[in-house]
Amino acid sequence: MLVILDTSVLVRYFTGDYKKKAALVAKLLISDEDLSVPDVVFVELEYVLRKLYQGTRHQVVEAYRFIASEKNVLISKEVRQAIELFATTALSMADCIVAATAQHGKLASFDKELIRKARAESYWKTGA
Secondary structure: OEEEOOHHHHHHHHHOOOHHHHHHHHHHHOOOOEEEOOHHHHHHHHHHHHHHOOOOHHHHHHHHHHHHHOOOEEOOHHHHHHHHHHHHOOOOHHHHHHHHHHHHOEEOOOOHHHHHHHOOEEOOOOOO
16 A cells, blocks of 8 residues: 655654654655655655755755655656756755656746746747
């Protein structure tokens, strides 16, 4: 059975602020369970770790890369691409996921920085 991990579980693990809960998550991560992290959790995790725990961008990147490296954790290919974009730009994770998804089509956005950093094809050819 697939087990879905939510933001609170990953926050407990990465911050260790509740030792018993962090230990439960650690045990789950090394288990034989098939785990999945929905795309939105990565956006929420960035917000919580940066804003509420004053984590650095580098720490968030390391957390993302850890999650992506776990053999029993399923994440979307868009999030895998977004993690590397997040690591090499100043874009938010939300924008990185949009950018990774835009690789499959045109991006309708007024955010010129997003379009440029995503190397996406803009829906509007004129400078809308």
